Amino acid sequence: MARAAHPEAMKPRTPGRTRTAPPLMPDEFPTRGRYLPYVLFDATGLVYMLVGLAALRVVWDLGSGPEAWGVVQEQLRHPLYVAFHGISLVSVIFVGVRFFRLFPKAQPPKIGPIAPPPEPVITAMLYATWIGVAGVMTVILAGGIF
Amino acid sequence: MSDQKKTFVVTRFDPDKDDAPRQDTYEVPVEPQWKVLDALNYIKDEIDGTLSHRWSCRMAVCGSCGMMVNGVPSLTCKDPLSNYGDRVEVAPLANFPVVRDLVVELDGFMNKLESVKPWVLTAKQRAVEEGTYRQSPAELEQFRHFSMCINCMLCYSACPVVANEPEFLGPAAIALGHRYNLDSRDEGNRERNEIFRGEGTVFSCSYANECSEVCPKHVDPAAAVNQAKFGAVIDWATSFVVPRREKE
Amino acid sequence: MLEVIRHDIIIVGGGAAGLRAAIAAVEADPDVSVAMVSKVYPMRSHTVSAEGGAAAVARSDDNLEMHGFDTVKGSDFLGDQDVIQFFVEEAPKELTLLEHWGCPWSRNEDGTVATRAFGGMSTKRTWYAADKVGFHMLHTLFQHSMRFDRIVRYDEQFVTKLVVDGGAVRGVAALDVREGAVRLILGRAVILATGGAGKIFPFTTNGNIKTGDGMALAYREGVPLKDMEFVQYHPTGLPGTGILITEATRGEGGYVKNNEDERFLVTRDYGVGTKAELGPRDMISRAIVQEIEAGRGFEGPYGAYVHLDLTHLGEAKIDERLPMVRELAKLYAGVDPVHEAIPIRPVVHYMMGGVDTDIDGATTLPGLYAAGEVACVSLNGANRLGSNSLTECLVFGARAGRHAVGFAKGVHAANENACRGQAEEEAARIASLRGKKGAEKLAPIREEMRSTMESGCGVYREQASMDETVRALAELRRRFEDVSLEDASVVFNTELVTALELDNMLEVAETLAVSAAHRKESRGAHTRKDHVARDDQNYLYHTLCHRDPTGHRVDKKAVTLGTWEPEERKY
Numbered sequence: 001m002a003r004a005a006h007p008e009a010m011k012p013r014t015p016g017r018t019r020t021a022p023p024l025m026p027d028e029f030p031t032r033g034r035y036l037p038y039v040l041f042d043a044t045g046l047v048y049m050l051v052g053l054a055a056l057r058v059v060w061d062l063g064s065g066p067e068a069w070g071v072v073q074e075q076l077r078h079p080l081y082v083a084f085h086g087i088s089l090v091s092v093i094f095v096g097v098r099f100f101r102l103f104p105k106a107q108p109p110k111i112g113p114i115a116p117p118p119e120p121v122i123t124a125m126l127y128a129t130w131i132g133v134a135g136v137m138t139v140i141l142a143g144g145i146f
Numbered sequence: 147m148s149d150q151k152k153t154f155v156v157t158r159f160d161p162d163k164d165d166a167p168r169q170d171t172y173e174v175p176v177e178p179q180w181k182v183l184d185a186l187n188y189i190k191d192e193i194d195g196t197l198s199h200r201w202s203c204r205m206a207v208c209g210s211c212g213m214m215v216n217g218v219p220s221l222t223c224k225d226p227l228s229n230y231g232d233r234v235e236v237a238p239l240a241n242f243p244v245v246r247d248l249v250v251e252l253d254g255f256m257n258k259l260e261s262v263k264p265w266v267l268t269a270k271q272r273a274v275e276e277g278t279y280r281q282s283p284a285e286l287e288q289f290r291h292f293s294m295c296i297n298c299m300l301c302y303s304a305c306p307v308v309a310n311e312p313e314f315l316g317p318a319a320i321a322l323g324h325r326y327n328l329d330s331r332d333e334g335n336r337e338r339n340e341i342f343r344g345e346g347t348v349f350s351c352s353y354a355n356e357c358s359e360v361c362p363k364h365v366d367p368a369a370a371v372n373q374a375k376f377g378a379v380i381d382w383a384t385s386f387v388v389p390r391r392e393k394e
Numbered sequence: 395m396l397e398v399i400r401h402d403i404i405i406v407g408g409g410a411a412g413l414r415a416a417i418a419a420v421e422a423d424p425d426v427s428v429a430m431v432s433k434v435y436p437m438r439s440h441t442v443s444a445e446g447g448a449a450a451v452a453r454s455d456d457n458l459e460m461h462g463f464d465t466v467k468g469s470d471f472l473g474d475q476d477v478i479q480f481f482v483e484e485a486p487k488e489l490t491l492l493e494h495w496g497c498p499w500s501r502n503e504d505g506t507v508a509t510r511a512f513g514g515m516s517t518k519r520t521w522y523a524a525d526k527v528g529f530h531m532l533h534t535l536f537q538h539s540m541r542f543d544r545i546v547r548y549d550e551q552f553v554t555k556l557v558v559d560g561g562a563v564r565g566v567a568a569l570d571v572r573e574g575a576v577r578l579i580l581g582r583a584v585i586l587a588t589g590g591a592g593k594i595f596p597f598t599t600n601g602n603i604k605t606g607d608g609m610a611l612a613y614r615e616g617v618p619l620k621d622m623e624f625v626q627y628h629p630t631g632l633p634g635t636g637i638l639i640t641e642a643t644r645g646e647g648g649y650v651k652n653n654e655d656e657r658f659l660v661t662r663d664y665g666v667g668t669k670a671e672l673g674p675r676d677m678i679s680r681a682i683v684q685e686i687e688a689g690r691g692f693e694g695p696y697g698a699y700v701h702l703d704l705t706h707l708g709e710a711k712i713d714e715r716l717p718m719v720r721e722l723a724k725l726y727a728g729v730d731p732v733h734e735a736i737p738i739r740p741v742v743h744y745m746m747g748g749v750d751t752d753i754d755g756a757t758t759l760p761g762l763y764a765a766g767e768v769a770c771v772s773l774n775g776a777n778r779l780g781s782n783s784l785t786e787c788l789v790f791g792a793r794a795g796r797h798a799v800g801f802a803k804g805v806h807a808a809n810e811n812a813c814r815g816q817a818e819e820e821a822a823r824i825a826s827l828r829g830k831k832g833a834e835k836l837a838p839i840r841e842e843m844r845s846t847m848e849s850g851c852g853v854y855r856e857q858a859s860m861d862e863t864v865r866a867l868a869e870l871r872r873r874f875e876d877v878s879l880e881d882a883s884v885v886f887n888t889e890l891v892t893a894l895e896l897d898n899m900l901e902v903a904e905t906l907a908v909s910a911a912h913r914k915e916s917r918g919a920h921t922r923k924d925h926v927a928r929d930d931q932n933y934l935y936h937t938l939c940h941r942d943p944t945g946h947r948v949d950k951k952a953v954t955l956g957t958w959e960p961e962e963r964k965y
Contacts, residue, residue, distance in 0.1 A: 012253030020243035027217030106372030195880035280505030
């Protein structure tokens with residue numbers, strides 16, 4: 001049985017003059033069909049919030065001086081942290097792929113006289129940038145440069 | 147008459163008799179080339195004359211016959227019965243108040259459609275003597291597919307935001323407004339972009355893409371909504387740089 | 395308690411003609427209030443399904459004379475030439491206005507509006523929007539009409555009676571389909587724009603809502619229906635469903651072939667000459683029927699058919715100019731026209747006849763106007779050229795709107811009590827229909843009506859079968875009085891609406907059969923096996939069918955001739 005939608009969903013400005021049955025959400029919401037990936041997609045916001053908090057915490061700890069670097073590195077090797085970062089990585093890839101699929105069609109047909117490049121080109125550019133930047137960051141953090 | 151039968155479980159609701167919607171079951175002998183609508187018409191003509199549903203063109207262009215079939219929004223005159231097994235559940239469109247059986251209240255949709263000023267807005271009315279506007283095939287192509295909407299409202303049924311945010315303009319209304327924004331003859335972008343940033347905000351869209359998945363005319367309202375977001379932001383940003391005429 | 399609503403102009407029907415009339419009315423007078431009353435929301439009106447295009451002189455190699463003559467000749471010289479003259483003059487202005495309002499006409503490279511060839515037209519003058527012209531025109535008109543606060547819509551209100559008092563129409567009684575209540579809407583003028591009645595036939599391009607409501611409403615108040623015998627069979631509809639495959643398929647170069655892969659419109663003499671597939675619709679429909687009767691058709695589960703071959707046009711052209719045709723063929727006929735021929739047969743498409751009006755859309759009942767397919771003005775005479783009717787809706791919708799406003803200015807207030815009385819009687823009548831007990835079921839009466847119309851008033855007619863149809867319809871009318879309705883509910887009772895529509899259809903069907911039996915000649919779409927020639931000597935007039943205590947009475951109305959004298963109709 002479908003769950004209830006907001007009781008005022010699609011309500012007309014001028015109320016109709018016969019009694020109506022309240023609106024119901026589509027049957028497959030939230031865990032069936034394509035709604036499941038959609039709900040997970042929006043739910044990754046939670047993951048980013050935690051990533052953000054964790055990053056703030058790391059920055060805060062590093063504020064106590066250069067010795068803190070070693071301590072922080074030790075903490076980050078904790079299995080729970082590793083698992084958390086694993087989940088974050090999966091989330092980011094999931095959202096990235098899903099968002100990159102949407103991005104090309106969300107471009108306006110023209111900005112002034114300039115038309116966007118064809119969709120496969122846009123997609124290629126997005127992935128190139130993403131992988132490129134992620135690659136550089138990985139190298140830096142692994143100590144390869146700097 | 148063929149000897150294949152399917153079981154139809156159809157939502158019924160008469161506000162004068164029923165507290166809440168209920169279901170009736172019908173055994174229908176079906177033909178191989180039938181669409182879901184043909185079975186509903188058979189039920190009405192031969193089995194149960196009290197079933198109420200909307201339909202007209204039976205060629206997927208008038209938009210009357212949208213319903214939920216096995217939980218998914220469907221245009222019943224276009225949807226072949228062969229897509230379904232022996233049991234077919236037919237219910238009124240999700241996210242809409244239900245008036246009777248498979249008939250939903252659609253005035254809320256009409257309100258949203260009208261609110262985006264879906265007409266050619268120009269500072270001055272062009273005279274007939276001036277002839278038609280010049281519009282190149284490329285300019286027409288920019289907005290043509292967004293103009294294909296038959297107002298069947300399947301996208302509203304599929305959209306999880308429509309279900310939870312009553313003010314949200316919704317896919318078809320935004321796509322229609324955007325269609326006019328992209329039309330080279332129209333000068334109403336600023337007005338519409340203000341509406342897009344208003345109460346019914348396009349930014350409520352959270353990228354489900356369900357609207358485009360269910361659209362029977364390949365309008366791709368998700369593209370329109372997300373393009374509209376971009377347009378609304380650019381318009382907002384430029385409003386600080388470019389002075390605006392005061393609205394009358 | 396009867397609810398009474400007051401407006402100046404009441405428009406019944408929300409399709410192209412109704413919307414155009416509404417817009418014309420509010421533009422003609424800033425103070426006028428217009429009620430648009432339709433049994434469906436306007437975007438569901440059957441205008442939406444028109445595919446091919448709308449005609450108006452556009453190119454430099456074209457002129458008003460040519461469009462006028464093509465139309466006169468297409469009408470088999472029964473069209474009123476003053477009407478046709480006005481029509482061809484106004485056509486380009488109307489289509490231009492629609493373009494200003496946003497209609498996405500297909501374009502030439504230079505940005506001007508493109509035109510395509512169409513049946514019976516001597517040059518390309520059909521403006522088109524891919525192959526969805528009706529859809530685009532309807533949505534453009536509807537969206538443009540939303541600008542005007544003074545156009546008030548009454549959606550899903552089924553007008554069941556014209557309220558007439560003091561010799562003029564004073565308003566309408568309308569059933570609110572949702573609430574089940576009957577309302578009185580008072581107005582100074584009423585414009586009928588309810589479309590045709592294709593659903594009286596079994597195979598038709600028309601949607602479920604085309605049930606001749608406006609024709610029946612007028613007829614019951616003594617307004618004559620003109621030229622009802624002229625029913626257009628569109629040559630290319632899908633067998634079974636009757637879904638329209640536009641004439642534009644032939645305009646873009648499609649071939650019609652029999653089971654010997656022969657383009658019989660070229661190889662055999664069917665009167666279409668070099669125009670071949672672009673001949674007028676009546677001739678092509680007859681040709682197809684004759685080919686099938688000669689055994690050169692294909693047999694299918696829905697009867698015989700012939701082929702419409704687009705395979706030589708190529709995928710690119712089909713996707714650009716005929717995308718909806720491709721979709722329809724795949725969805726409803728199971729063929730991809732890029733690779734296979736489409737099965738087609740003639741199906742009922744349009745009624746040339748309708749409520750008798752003059753050039754202003756005025757009927758014999760003061761205050762009552764009609765425009766569009768419901769009316770017979772007469773633009774189309776005995777046969778309509780494709781792409782003229784969408785333009786007709788605009789030209790005469792606008793004219794009727796303006797004239798109704800002019801008329802309304804001189805109207806004094808109605809006797810409200812008398813009007814209320816009529817509306818209350820109507821409400822009681824409808825209430826008694828709901829869940830009525832009887833011996834007959836609805837669907838069989840409807841199906842038998844359709845089947846007798848097909849056998850007696852099909853493409854080829856003869857006296858005996860037409861007389862039989864008249865008799866059968868009278869019998870069906872008697873059975874309808876004893877119909878049984880299961881649904882006694884009040885809210886959104888569609889069985890009640892279906893019964894009211896059947897009542898209207900039976901009325902219209904009878905006038906059609908009676909008019910057809912009366913006209914003892916073949917002209918345009920009315921083809922008789924027992925009177926094969928056109929008889930200008932005795933039958934160059936419009937048939938007027940009146941309601942009469944004895945049933946129906948047929949009178950004559952002169953055709954307005956003009957520049958063009960009737961001649962042999964050969965292409």
